[in-house]
């Protein structure tokens with residue numbers, strides 16, 4: 619059985635602990651060991667980025683558009699108590715507490731590549747649960763075809779929402795089969811720790827074969843629907859950002875190539891590496907798009 623990254627890497631653990639203290643993330647019940655989390659065969663064996671990279675280079679426009687704004691400003695977001703409204707075409711609509719959706723004993727470690735549409739990437743050891751199980755708790759009705767997600771809308775706590783860069787709240791969506799795919803998780807932690815606010819605490823979506831903007835942070839609602847939901851980036855620039863947003867080195871952004879990416883932490887001379895179709899998850903997900911023109915459905 620594979621060990622968790624955090625079991626075998628004292629250096630990462632050290633970096634993690636140091637950054638953990640420095641960023642003042644709330645302590646866990648088991649601070650010495652961190653949260654458990656069963657390792658998963660769905661993880662990459664690539665070296666994860668350091669905790670410091672993962673928590674200091676972020677996109678979270680609710681706290682500003684600069685990469686270091688979230689680390690600087692997201693700390694004050696009140697992440698407990700927190701519940702997620704699950705509604706629409708489900709048998710058991712309602713408000714679900716994060717602890718009930720993601721019990722500690724159910725957490726799995728998933729080391730995933732994250733490829734931002736801007737052309738940079740990281741490897742992040744998430745802790746989370748498959749979204750499929752969460753949707754199962756609510757009971758998806760037969761007519762549902764899509765899942766719509768929303769982030770908290772609270773300009774008092776999220777100062778970035780006082781300016782209209784986005785039509786708040788931040789919205790995302792998946793086709794139901796994408797949402798039910800075993801790679802799709804709701805994360806509540808990383809590096810064996812509770813999720814830092816800048817990474818979307820207390821609960822965020824992670825869909826590793828799609829551009830990072832699909833992985834919506836600080837979720838407050840999940841709605842099952844039969845219509846393709848509107849999504850924030852598509853609403854803003856439909857010619858640049860599509861609903862599918864599958865990582866695809868052959869379909870360039872209108873303003874830049876998507877053929878390569880810069881791995882954060884690779885250093886000044888790290889150069890760029892080739893971007894992989896579906897961010898390297900093609901074996902698992904290509905079947906979802908059989909027969910679709912991926913240049914048209916970008």
Ligand SMILES: Nc1nc2c(c(=O)[nH]1)N[C@H]1C(S)=C(S)[C@@H](COP(=O)(O)O)O[C@H]1N2
Pocket residue numbers: 672675676677678679680732733734735769788816817818829830831832833834835836
């Ligand atoms: N609510 C919300 N979710 C969001 C964003 C955001 O601005 N607001 N940015 C997205 C983008 S563009 C990326 S690349 C990832 C970054 O996740 P990370 O900061 O945890 O690496 O979050 C995504 N989720």
Ligand SMILES: [Mo]
Pocket residue numbers: 677733734735736829830831
């Ligand atoms: Mo992104």
